[in-house]
Amino acid sequence: MDPVTDNKRIAKNTIFLYIRQFVIMGVTLFTFRMVLELLGINDFGTYNVIGGIVILFSFISGALTQSTQRYLSFQIGKNDATALQQVFSMSLNIYGLACIVILILAETIGLWFVNKYLEFPTGDIFAANVVYQCTIISLLFQILQLPYQAAIISFEKMNFFAYLSILEAILKLVVVIILFSITTNRLIWYAASLSGVSILICITYKSYCTQRFTSCKYSQFWNKQTFKELISFGGWNLLGSASNVATQQGINILFNIFIGVSVNAAMGVANQVCNAVNTFVTNFQTAFNPQIIKLYAMNEQEAFFNLIFRASRISFMLLFIIGLPIIICCKPILSLWLTEIPPNSIQFIQLMMVFGLIDALSGPLWVSAQASGRIKWYMILISSMISLNIPIAFILLRYGVSPIYVILIRVVLNFIIANVRIFYLKHLINLPVGKYYQRVMIPIIIVCLISFPIPLYLYDFTNTITGKFLLFVLTFIIAFINSTFLLLTRSEKSTIANKLNRMIHRI
Template sequence: MQENTNKSIAVNSLILYIRLAIISVSGLLYTRFSLQALGISDYGLYSVIACIITFISIINTIMVTTSNRFIAIAIGKNDQEEVCRQFNVNLVIHVLIALLTIAVALPLGHWYIVHHVTYDGDMHTVHTVFNVSIIAAAMSFIGVPYNGLLIARERFFVFCLTDVAMSLFKLFFTYLLIDHFEHKLIIYTCVMAFMTAFPTVVFFAYCRRQFAAITRFVFVRQWRKYYDVLNFSIGIGIGAIATIGKAQGGALIINMFFSTTMNAGLAVANSVSSILQNFANNAQKPISPQIVKNYAAGNLDRCTSLVCLASKATYLSMFFVSIPFILAPEVIFGLWLKEVPPYAITFTHLLIVDILIFSINAGVNDFVFATGKIKLYQIIVNTLLVSSIVVGYLAMRRGMPPEYLFYVYIAFSFMVFLVRPFIIVRITKFDVWALVRCSYVPVLLITLLFLPTLYLKQIIGQMLSVVVAYAYFVILLYTIGLRKNERHYVNSLVRNKLLRKH
């Protein structure tokens, strides 16, 4: 079983990284073209509206993890009928969430726009952008159980192919928008809304064809199953509120105390950090369903090994792709953007540090969620995250510069990193020392040894310092990041490749 699952992880990782390479390049160009087409003010406005929608759709965000967990657990138990029941329970819940979101979003969103959004243009445009975006978001909610089924079945190529197609279309459209069309913001919003809702159609069609026995509609009358899903989602909800509040609250707080111009800088920084984090999460994504399935099958040793692997791989992947933005941001932003918004580089640096700290425990969440014992873990961890929003807001209210908001976020993320091992020992049978030994120690050693390279750009210039830093990082990764058996595997792979050529 282990050999097969390792091969599955490797194949799915390759698919995800091919997808990411295309999406990352498209995403960087898309941000530049969007900024050129809309201008700093309208681009900042759209980022604020996106934050509002994210807050309103928080219930659906809670259910994403819940759906994936219950479907994967049923698959791990090898019970086809139970998988069908769990899928339909989650589908019914998500249809209700979509309807509830529209009912709640319209009055709440318009109230926020009237009282808190700062915009120099026509406020009717703001309301139109919001209405179109929220309807598309509600439609996308219905696709969540189908997406959860694809992840649990490890059919990553389906949503990878969909993401690539949507990304390339988005890139083409934003480039076209620069020199064509009037009412650019409205047209931009409508196209973005279409691309938000379209994946649901693709996932529905594929799952109905490939998993007909699972996705056939059956109204489940076992109310306990709905209760179990909703009860589990309450614990997840604490985390979703905290995570979304931290990620999106920054933009709303910046808008309250500064302007949409400053929001444009943060939107650019969020675009960069999102691409980098997606790259890092690709290391974790193929491992996550394996953690849940192995826990359901009672294979705890394999679970521990996978959690350690996910945590280490996510952090080191994030570090690897962040190096150019750490050492040569002025060069990259100058080539990338025609006009660099205020604070874009500063926000990018601070977001990278915050995400790096948070990613060290990437595999722990999957293990805790697989156990179902999430209440204590979620309360403690996410109380700290919510506290970071409150403290950050108070700092801005006292007149602090905008970067201080993210200093606060970083401080609280470090607190979360420190308390997580103690919490997991209290609620689960998990070998924390294996996590410390196999994940924490190597990544912290690599980070400390890498720090002197930050001064290279003052000696040899920015671009050359990036090349030297990458070579040094690969050496650190090979000697410290890989365990003995992993180094042996890499050596064998390289040796076999060389022998084939001769």
């Protein structure tokens, strides 16, 4: 693999993913407001109660997708076309079986539960059942498209992935616009139209992959060993996803039990802010991930470790440049955004941004563990440590400790887990721990130490909105300059400078 070509591909893919995220975020926010206005609170509440099934399944499908993407990327790196097609065909078999099981459960236990126990604001059971069936159809086609989506990411065709994601968001906007001309049964029309969008997107994914990649043409293939590997890998990924979801929801439940809904509201605000910021780093890492796995498969150790180092540094840098101004100017930002700020929101956002910075740093390490394929004990160790948050939170809240300390402990534990992960990878993939600390951790610590003091000192001297805005801009500039000079290598700086010069000359 040519490093220069790979860097250009990563940069191009990152740009496509960033454009995708900006467009989808804007369309989604606008669509949400229109849907709420058109359907009304009652119908919208009904749709969300039923639509929660998809959300519940999301972390399960995510684990299966990671499994498929890892094995596809690995075989691409091995340049084994036969094994690649076998893995893809087995993935389709697994997803097909998953769809059958989900359909049976949905039309028996699920249907009984919906009609027996769920209460709907409008009292319209017929509309609720139609929405339920439409949701199931959408879910099944979303599952069936996942192997094709994993293949597109593994082959690094991020431009098509971005275009189709944007098309999906625009189609959902069109559905909402059409609702303006419908006066009755809007809820049913909305659910049915979204099902149609899911079917169309799935067909488009399949058509593109079968035309562009010969390995994505399904062949009747069944291998017990391949099936076992894919399911086992997906199962251990599921353990990691479940521990994260259980920790987040468990802490929210404990907050509710010991303190009340005001803390849940503060946590909701913090999660919304941090998730929006973290998404940009996730997009960047999506562009890196396939190449990390491919380099491992090719046994290119030096390039493999260099890519891990670079991805860790740049992931942290991208989030730090945005995150530091948010941490420093959190209070004025919330004052402009919200009419009423829930108690503890500011401290929660600041701590969760630090949590996100640690996760950004650890993302490439997690993918390198995935590349090895031997994740059983890794997932058991990391998931067990993540789950410690729940008993610790219970003890702290039981004795009346402030909820801020619960989140602080979560941040500290995440930092400990990040370091445990580094040393475990020494055993798993022979990660050069000394080089990692020298080339990644130490520069990051220096950047943090020299970036915080000036904005913190100036904060108390800026009491106007204009002053806070200027402080936000100054903090952004400080974070950008320090990160650029201390976290980027000479060649990386040169590449960025050349690209900027070309853009200036074009202008």
